[in-house]
Amino acid sequence: MIELRGIHRRFQVGDQLVRALDDVNLTIGDGEYASIMGPSGSGKSTLLNVVGLLDRPSAGQYLLDGRETTGLDDDALAAVRARRIGFIFQSFHLVPRLTAFENVELPMVLAGFAPAERRARVAEVLAALSLTDRAHHRPDQLSGGQRQRVAIARAMVMRPTVLLADEPTGNLDHVSGAEVLAALESLNAGGITLVVVTHDDEVAARSHRQIRMRDGRVVHDAPTPGAPP
Amino acid sequence: MRFADLLHLASESLLRARLRSAMMLLAMAIGVAAVVVLTSLGEGARRYVTGEFQALGTDLLIVLPGRSETTGVQPGLFSGETPRDLTLDDARALLRIPGVARVSPLVVGSAPVSSLGLTREVPVIGTNSDFYYVRKLSMGRGRFLPPGELERDMAVCVIGMKVAAELFPDGPALGGSLRIGERRFRVIGVLGESGRAVGFDLQELVIIPVSSAQQVFDTESLFRVLVQAADHDAIPRTRDAIRAAITARHQGEEDITVVTQDAVLATFNRIFTALTLTLAGIASISLAVAGILIMNVMLVAVSQRTAEVGLLKALGARGRQITALFLAEAILLSVAGAAAGLMVGQLATVAIGRIYPSLPVGAPAWAVVLAVVIAVTSGIVFGLLPARRAARLDPVVALAGRR
Numbered sequence: 001m002i003e004l005r006g007i008h009r010r011f012q013v014g015d016q017l018v019r020a021l022d023d024v025n026l027t028i029g030d031g032e033y034a035s036i037m038g039p040s041g042s043g044k045s046t047l048l049n050v051v052g053l054l055d056r057p058s059a060g061q062y063l064l065d066g067r068e069t070t071g072l073d074d075d076a077l078a079a080v081r082a083r084r085i086g087f088i089f090q091s092f093h094l095v096p097r098l099t100a101f102e103n104v105e106l107p108m109v110l111a112g113f114a115p116a117e118r119r120a121r122v123a124e125v126l127a128a129l130s131l132t133d134r135a136h137h138r139p140d141q142l143s144g145g146q147r148q149r150v151a152i153a154r155a156m157v158m159r160p161t162v163l164l165a166d167e168p169t170g171n172l173d174h175v176s177g178a179e180v181l182a183a184l185e186s187l188n189a190g191g192i193t194l195v196v197v198t199h200d201d202e203v204a205a206r207s208h209r210q211i212r213m214r215d216g217r218v219v220h221d222a223p224t225p226g227a228p229p
Numbered sequence: 230m231r232f233a234d235l236l237h238l239a240s241e242s243l244l245r246a247r248l249r250s251a252m253m254l255l256a257m258a259i260g261v262a263a264v265v266v267l268t269s270l271g272e273g274a275r276r277y278v279t280g281e282f283q284a285l286g287t288d289l290l291i292v293l294p295g296r297s298e299t300t301g302v303q304p305g306l307f308s309g310e311t312p313r314d315l316t317l318d319d320a321r322a323l324l325r326i327p328g329v330a331r332v333s334p335l336v337v338g339s340a341p342v343s344s345l346g347l348t349r350e351v352p353v354i355g356t357n358s359d360f361y362y363v364r365k366l367s368m369g370r371g372r373f374l375p376p377g378e379l380e381r382d383m384a385v386c387v388i389g390m391k392v393a394a395e396l397f398p399d400g401p402a403l404g405g406s407l408r409i410g411e412r413r414f415r416v417i418g419v420l421g422e423s424g425r426a427v428g429f430d431l432q433e434l435v436i437i438p439v440s441s442a443q444q445v446f447d448t449e450s451l452f453r454v455l456v457q458a459a460d461h462d463a464i465p466r467t468r469d470a471i472r473a474a475i476t477a478r479h480q481g482e483e484d485i486t487v488v489t490q491d492a493v494l495a496t497f498n499r500i501f502t503a504l505t506l507t508l509a510g511i512a513s514i515s516l517a518v519a520g521i522l523i524m525n526v527m528l529v530a531v532s533q534r535t536a537e538v539g540l541l542k543a544l545g546a547r548g549r550q551i552t553a554l555f556l557a558e559a560i561l562l563s564v565a566g567a568a569a570g571l572m573v574g575q576l577a578t579v580a581i582g583r584i585y586p587s588l589p590v591g592a593p594a595w596a597v598v599l600a601v602v603i604a605v606t607s608g609i610v611f612g613l614l615p616a617r618r619a620a621r622l623d624p625v626v627a628l629a630g631r632r
Contacts, residue, residue, distance in 0.1 A: 054543060054624045075547045082545020089628065093540045097245035107544040109234045154544070 002028040002051055002162065002193070007060035009046050009216075020046040021057065022216035028209075030161065033185070033194045035207035043216040044197045045166060051195065052085050052164045053077045065161065082111050086155025088184070090167035092147045094139040094154075100146075101126070101135040104153045111158065125153040129183055145176030152183055162193045169203060181206060230550050239557035246530070250562060253523050257566020257604055258573060260516035264600035265574025265592045267512045269581070271505030273590035278501060280589065282494045288330075288461045289363065289490040290468055292323070292454040292475070296484050313479045314450030317379045317439065322474050323456055328467045331359040331457040334379065336442040342435055343408045344396040351392055353409060353435045355442020363455050366431070371403045371418030374438055382440045386414040391432035393419045409435065410445045464489055509596055513603055519566070520607025527559055527615035538619050539627025548620040555619050559612025560605065567604035571597065 009021035020043045028034055036044045049055035050062065053069060062069045064084065072080065094103050101122055108118045126132050129149045139147055148168060155163055165184060169177030181203065188194040196207060204210050208227035212220035243250045294315045320334040336355035341348050358376040360366070366373065373387055386407055393402035393416075405416045420431055443449060458467045468487045476483045531538070538551055574592065582590045 049625050052543070054628070075549075078542065078545050078547045081543065087543045089540075093536060093543075093628065095537055095540070097241055106541075109238070110230050110541065110544055110546045110550060112230050114231075158545070 001030055001063075001065055002026070002195075003061075003063040003066075004051070005061040005063075007050060007057045007062060009043070009050060009055065010058045019216045021050065024060070024216070024218055026211070026218060026221070028193060028195065030193055031188070031191050032209060033188045033207050034196070034209040034211055035204040036195065036197045036211045036213060037199060037201075037204050038213035039199075042213040044213050046216075047213065048164050048166055048195065048197050051162075052087060053081050082107060082158060084161050086152075086158070086160040086163045088148070088151055088155055088163065088165035088168045090170040092139070092144075092151045092171070094147055094150060096139050099136050099138055100131060100142065100150045100153075103139070103150055104157050107154060107158045121157055122153075125156050128156075129153045143176065144172050145179050148172060148176070148180045149183055152180070152187070156187065160192070162195070163187060165194070165196045167198055168196060169198070169200065177203075230553070235553055235557050236561070239554060239561055242530075242534075243558055243561060249526055249530070253519075253526055253562050254566045254569060256519035256522045257516070257563050257608075258570035260512070260519040261567045261570025261600045261604050262574040262577065263512035263515050263570075264509055264596055264603075265571060266577045266581070267508035268505050268596035269574070269578040269590045269592040270588075271501065271508045272593045272596070273581075273588045275498065275501030275505060276589040276591075277587065278497050279494055282490060282497065284365065287490045287494065288458045288464065290456040290458060290464065290471065291488045291490075291493075292456060292471060293486045293488065294450065294453070294484070296486060313482065313484050315454060315475075315485065316449060316451065317443075319475055319478060320451065320454050321379060322478055323454060323471060326467065326470045326474055328459050328463040328470065329456055330459045331363055331455075333357055333359040333363045333455040333457075334439050335360075335452045335455065336439055336446060336448065337452040338442065338446040340410050340445060342392070342396065344405060347396050347398075349392070349395060351433060351435050352429060353437060353442060353445065354429070355437050355439040355445070357439055359457075360436070360455070363457050367421035369419040369421040370401075371416070373418055374436065380440050381438065382444065383438050384412065384414050384441065385417045385438070387418040387420060387436040388416055389420050389430070389432040389434040390422070391430075392435060407435070409437065412441070412445060414441070464491065505593070505596070509599060513599075516600065516603045516607060519604070520563075520611040523559055523562060523608060524611035524614060527555060527612055528618070530558075531555065531615045531619040534619075535622060535627045538622050539624045539629075542622075542624035543628060551620040551622075552613075552616040555616035556609065556612045559608045559616070563604045563608025563612075567601045570600070570604070574600075 004024050004026040007021050007024040008019070011018040011020055024047065036047060038044045046055060050057050057070065064080065069077070069080065095106065098106070104122045104125060105118050108121065123132070126135055129152060131146065131149055131153060134142060134146055139150070142150065163184065168180055168184065172180060184194055184196070185206070196203065198204055205224065207224060209223050210220065211218060292315065294313070317334060320332050323329055324332045333356050338353050339350055340353050342351045342353070356374070357379060358374045361373040369390060374385065375383070386409070388402060388407070396402070396407065397405050402416050402419055407414045407416060414437060420434070437445070456467070456471060458464050468489060471487050472483060472485070475485045541551060578590050578592060582588070
């Protein structure tokens with residue numbers, strides 16, 4: 001459960017104060033599939049970073065699964081990110097020198113899991129994303145769609161409750177993009193909360209709840225017509 | 230994060246940036262090798278010189294005319310008298326001191342030495358039979374000066390091998406006749422190769438009885454007197470007794486200097502240890518330079534891998550883990566560099582030992598430890614700044630790839 005109450009995020013750029021988020025109030029329940037849309041500079045990426053605990057709000061309250069997060073220090077935030085949140089990026093952000101398997105393993109390595117448990121879980125998520133035969137390829141030996149699926153596997157390996165995707169199909173052709181979305185949606189069907197930032201109406205139309213932003217404010221927030229409740 | 234995983238991740242990124250890693254490794258290896266080789270040379274020189282002196286025996290005392298003062302005015306300057314010469318009578322007096330095993334007076338000069346029209350200018354030493362034992366000489370052929378009273382002037386000489394070869398090119402030198410200055414001497418022995426006479430080449434030397442040398446060089450005074458103590462423990466006592474005996478003979482004026490072999494050895498040891506330390510210091514500079522290079526390259530690596538740092542943070546890495554990752558890379562490099570440098574340094578040392586067999590080269594243990602400690606320390610110190618810079622990156626900014 002994501003609860004944002006009166007969230008502000010302001011940046012000082014030169015002598016100008018930029019209000020990237022301006023009094024955002026938003027609640028996203030467990031297992032929801034929400035999309036965030038808006039023109040560039042509308043604050044949608046900042047919102048995703050705040051929800052993902054990568055960025056701290058300047059003011060307001062953010063409760064993740066009922067726990068206040070705004071008072072936590074960097075290490076505590078890192079721990080929450082590691083356990084509860086999975087990130088998907090437009091440019092994949094795979095470590096180029098590591099194989100698909102090692103990339104997926106990385107969050108578990110950072111969290112200090114034993115190698116045997118890592119192997120079992122990585123094999124499991126790779127299989128779930130039909131990447132078993134690509135496990136020992138490096139990113140430069142994989143197609144764009146495969147790379148993003150490796151990134152999804154990496155986001156999933158710690159079994160988070162929330163999956164945050166920032167333009168997950170932005171660098172992909174139509175077919176690969178559809179594959180990636182299908183993969184994300186099947187994870188959502190399994191119960192994970194999915195939030196996708198996109199400027200693609202088609203992508204937004206597949207979500208169950210559409211949030212639109214402009215100038216740091218939420219200007220539209222409604223269920224997609226015909227979506228399951 | 231587990232330690233094994235940390236090492237694995239760090240070495241993986243080092244292996245992927247092969248050229249960069251190789252350059253840093255090389256810099257570190259050169260620094261460590263320089264320390265090892267230079268201190269080996271310094272230590273070799275020290276061992277060589279102290280070895281030379283030790284071969285003479287540490288139970289040796291050298292009596293020099295004149296008082297060596299480190300401060301003040303030379304004695305006698307105000308009273309108008311010069312230091313008294315050491316004479317053969319002084320040397321004889323030393324023999325009566327308990328604890329003195331052998332006394333060998335020396336008269337040293339250079340004179341033209343000729344045989345059958347061949348002439349050479351050669352160092353000539355006037356001494357007695359004890360010189361053979363004091364300087365641990367060996368004979369190639371014939372015998373050394375016969376024992377006898379110091380005053381006995383015998384027309385016999387012992388010559389070095391090179392002198393023998395040059396003045397008697399056609400026949401055996403033994404039994405031949407030499408002219409030294411105005412006097413003729415019969416060759417009764419040719420020196421062998423072993424033995425030490427610091428400051429002289431034993432191959433190029435003519436040794437004659439001390440009183441004969443006094444006549445050749447027309448002098449009453451001795452260059453110095455070598456005294457061998459009966460045992461090493463008696464040296465301080467013997468030294469005081471020598472001073473007292475000569476002072477009594479010189480009307481209460483202590484106008485000699487007694488140098489023990491130990492003191493000479495200690496002085497040389499100090500000089501060469503200082504030399505080795507200086508060399509180590511110079512070589513350490515190259516280690517520090519290598520450390521700065523590592524910092525530089527690590528800073529570049531951090532800025533190249535900004536996005537990766539952001540990703541690691543997004544995946545839940547704490548600041549300390551990021552620091553550890555980059556620091557591990559720097560430390561791994563410096564440890565590998567130090568190991569490579571030690572190997573190269575040892576190989577070079579062995580090679581130098583082969584080329585100059587008489588030089589007992591070998592890096593002292595403290596230098597090896599110092600080199601490795603400095604290498605690893607500079608890896609840590611210079612790796613820390615880039616690592617902490619990486620750890621402090623804002624994940625949002627880092628992920629965007631901006632700096």
